[in-house]
Amino acid sequence: MRAIWTGAITFGLVNVPVKVYSATEDHDVPLHQVHDADGGRIRYQRRCEIDGKVIPYEHIVKAYDDGERTVILTAEDMASLPSERSREIDVVEFVPNDQLDPLMFDRSYYLEPDSKSLKAYALLRKTLEDEERTAIVEFALRQKTRLGALRVRGNVLVLQALLWHDEIRAAEFPSLDQTPRISDRELQLSSALMESFAGDFEPEKFSDEYQDELRKLIDAKLEQGESVDTAATFGEEEEKKGGGEVIDLMEALQRSVDRSRSSKSTAAKKPAEKKPAEKKPAARKTPAKKSAKKPA
Template sequence: MARPVWSGTLTFGLVSLPVQMFTATDSHTVRFHQLQRGTSDRVRNKRVNERTGEEVPLDEIVKAFDAGDEYVLVEPDELDDIAPGRSKTLEITGFVDLEDVEPIFFDKTYYLGPKGKEYTKVYALLEKALTDADRAGIATFVMRNHQYLVALKAESGLLTLHTLHWADEIRDPRDEIDDLPGRTKVTDRELKMARQLVDTLRIEWKPEDFHDTYQEQVKALIEAKRTGESVEKAEPPAESTNVVDLMDALRASVDRAKKPSGRGGSGKKRADGSASPPTQIRDAAAKRRRSAGSGKPTTGGGKSKKGAPLDSLTKAELYRRATDAEVAGRSSMNREELVEALRGTRRHRATS
């Protein structure tokens, strides 16, 4: 069994419930040691007296506040003496509707359990009351010389404690981000296509379907270096979608999402498992930018190549013709597949 990270008394009204708090989450980050390059010698951090250069034992280290002209020493028991509730009380101030607590306030999650079988009835009573009311208890408590604002929730038959950020810890996005959209306008056509993409990519929330692919790649890298094998590099980051090419990107994304093979068909995958944007979108964008600068037509169906053989067209021009011909699945096709699809469209029109 895990050891509790805190124990004390939960109080609501005149009811007291001795509880223990346990960490609810774990990290699977790959841990590295520090070595001196060229050796197998570990490098460790030491607490050193900066005046003498000598290492200081942990029990000789005290906290001190720099008051400018002197250091003010503070002992651990002095901090405990001034802590609200002497660090052992979790007092619920009141209960709020869960939907009123914005996600940005949530920080870390803990499990809360009764401190002994004799307290299970009070524990169960509070859990059922919170479930029926769909509310969370807001409280404060002190742990390890820090005071925390927390939300007490009922989840799947037990009580959970979520530490919250204080209001003055939440940064104003308008102070942090220079290029917020503000009153930027979008066209009805763009909005309709964007909504269609959101609807097409709708999934059920199943957290077990997601896993940390980067940590898997780190482990694979370590194993490859250990055995002397080569390591495959990840895909480069996707290029930004130009505003001029937004509709093409949206339309191609919807087409790809509709493929029965699921979310991207045969498109390439990046290291995080997500599909990279179709190459033809970038090709089409580059083609239009070049044409815009020269005053030439931007589509593959322009006068200069209207009757040109399909084999002589660029991939961007082929994709434009496939779009005009409403070729299904064109967003995930390579150049050769676009040529074959367009030839098939021509044969179908000729025989119909």
């Protein structure tokens, strides 16, 4: 596996340098569109729908459209937002394992200890395991600020990206307001049927039949000579470097505990401060759309 990036888990003054790896991968057969007559790849152009011109990347920016107005966001606007500048996985709290709703889970990442942080890594893993807690963390990845859950899986720490609470839809269905009557006999039969399918979950017993058959179909066509010569290019994302300085573990733990207690005591005495209102970006009207000329 290749590390996505390197950084550090931080809580209080404790710093645990780690390497981050994607824990999952897509097994789907990659397919693309071609011309059926000669196998030529179908390419898409970045064409402006107003003037019909093909636009180079340096003149393409992001925008928000609410259906009536378009707010254009320049490269400078985007650079002012929180992004992947930080290389820290910042622990904000430790919660009981059973408080996490699986519906919130998104992508998963393995965290490998840096060669200098093995003891700190093992200590954090052991503490999470013994206390049966999960660390709720904040981190940045691919220019997005993310919420995550840091938990133990076997002998490795796993960073599970979480969806934000407003990304979870409410299950509001009128049909659920009704409570049908279920007899004891129906419940007994349903339980008996469920018991007949009971077993231990073994994920290796299951496979993606569609993808398996698709691969067999492609292999058969290759063996029969039903293919055309094509040129392929592959890109590889450059590994980014980062991390933090390691300090004495016992000293960091003690200082962090003392500082945390002091912060809680101070916070209890101070009234909450009001945050200043944020300025919204100026809105720009969407220009009238013209019919794009078709290329010759």
